[in-house]
Amino acid sequence: MGRELLERLCIEGTLTAQTPLHVGGYGDHVDTDLPLARNGDGVVYIPGTSLAGVLRAWCAQALGEDRTRKLWGFQPATRSENATGAEVTGWASAIWVDDAPVALPEGALMEIRDGVGIDRVTSAAATAIKYDRAVLPRGTRLTLSLTVEIEATPRLPKPEIEAIIGHLLRAMSDRPFHLGAARTRGLGRVTFDLSKLQRQPLMSRAGMLNWLLGGDADTVSVEALIGAETAVTLSPQPGLEIDVVWEPVGPLMVQAGYEGMGVDILPLMSAGPNGLTLVLPGSSVKGALRSQAERIVRTLLGRSASRAPQAGKRFLEQLDDLPLIGEIFGGRAQAQAPGGDGAAVRPGRGALAVADCYAEAGISPALWRRVVMPDAEPNPDAMQQDLVQALSEIDAATESQLQFEEAHHVAIDRWTGGAAEGMLYNVLIPTQVVWQALHLSLDVQRLPARLRLPGLALLLLTLRDLMQNRIPLGFATHRGMGEIRVTHLCLVGRDLQDSDLVDLTDMTLQDEALGDLPPALRERLTEAWQGWLDAAAAPGGDA
DSSP states (O other): OOOOEEEEEEEEEEEEESSOBOOBOSSOOSSOSBOBOBOTTSOBEEOHHHHHHHHHHHHHHHHOHHHHHHHHOBOOSSOEEOTTSOEEOOBOOSEEEOOEEEEOOTTOOOEEEEEEEEOTTTSSEEEEEEEEEEEBOTTOEEEEEEEEEEESSOSSOHHHHHHHHHHHHHHHHHSOEEOSSOTTTTOOEEEEEEEEEEEEEOSSHHHHHHHHTTOOOEEOOHHHHHTTOTTOOOOOOOEEEEEEEEEESSOOOOBOSSOOSSOSBOBOEEEETTEEEEEEOHHHHHHHHHHHHHHHHHHHHTOOOOOOSSHHHHHHHHHHSSTTHHHHHOOOOOOOOBOTTSSBOOOSSOSEEEOOEEBSOOBOHHHHHHHHSOSSOSSHHHHHHHHHHHHHHHHHHTTTSSEEEEEEEEEEOTTTSSEEEEEEEEEEEEESOOBOOEEEEEEGGGSOHHHHHHHHHHHHHHHHHHHTTOOOOSSOGGGTOOOEEEEEEEEEEESOTTSTTGGGSEEEEOOTTOTTSOHHHHHHHHHHHHHHHHHHHSTTOOO
16 A cells, blocks of 8 residues: 655755775676676666665664664564564665766776785785775765655654654764775765755645646755754764874885886876875775784784685685684674674674875876876887876976886896896886875774773774884885884774773874873773783683
8 A cells, every 4th residue: 555645855965985986786797806886778876775775774873773664664584473463574665765876077987996815824915815896986976866755644753754864964964974895995985965955745735736847845954854853862873083194204005906008017096186196095004904903913812824725715714713803804794693792793894994095196197198008109218208208297297296216126037146037027106295194983883892992902002003113005015115104193082972982082192102192091901901812812712
């Protein structure tokens, strides 16, 4: 039976990708292992199901599962009956979310990002753990369109529905949120700009005709929706934002997944507001931090990496054989089990997210194409001259904030002591680069209560090593590249008033030994960290 509608709320806005974005689609693709979602016409789009899932998840965290089910609908996992004996079969959502068309920045193209797993024993690429994914570039714009149907006899009162929608729109507008895959590894960070919020009355003849004839609808404000029911309040969503202010000591880059005509190894570039610029992917930074955190835990617990005979199986087992690492950095999704504090352990996604980091200066795509594919005829001398000219123009266009040098390398034959045959290659190395701060985000809710202080202690120990120049970043870190200098850390807490982390609400750390931490907080962290180590090191212990 159709629902009797009282009115509709029509919402439109623009989502802008602050980092590259990936929402996967079905089927294989010749160019990449993980293609983007495409509609029946072969056009890239963002499915409404992906958008609805993100918005529903926010409502469940901030407003509770009961209200979320009543508004967004639900389908029971098993057949059940209510108190009157009638079968409970669920109901449809009152919110419609349209598929979002994609608008790329001018001159930008879809990009390919490479990924590889690192074997914990050999420290080289793990066998059969190499993949790539297609991503939409930074600056991509999506049109978000929502329709909220308010029934004449709704499961939630009309003022309550309006207040929930108002809180949702305010949260989306106030700070970035994440959409799509690899959200903790640099992708999917988007912002929202509201452009339309209208009420369509449908119970009167005049209102229905006005809607059918395309007449003007009543405009309503977000504040008015929130004020419709003051009893609707948001649950705290504790989190910690960390900005690492840094600068490279020497050359630093991540290798691109393609070669140039005149250069064998190119730095990874990504689209942005100023054209193409250097990027340090969040997956690369998070991998370096995870490697150091694992080294800390393995050292203190005396555990070595797994040496299972099957290479692929060994890599997956290496991700699971350390406690605490999976909760912070993520791991294989496993069946939920009761946690030590009575809550369900969240599988899969870790609590720590690391955003892509970009260089400040950018260049035009046309100028970068001259570096990758010189315009000269395919002879070495002409291509070299064109490459040198293009690099000179980049230097001038960026006012020396983005410079490149061509470096030649050769492998030495161990028998003859001369150059090994076929082992001469060149690398385009960036120098004199000004980088943005590294941005880390810790979702405190994803850590069980018993692991919050030990988890924060491990994260701070890892960042301490980063400040002490023990963690190189990027490509060729064993060959003189990737050294960085951290000047300070900026910590900004959110909704930490009722937790042990309240001292981190707003803090700057400049001491490489983290001596700037308040003494009381250092004592709590030390005690929690030592207690966790004792429990994990005990026979049969799994903290």
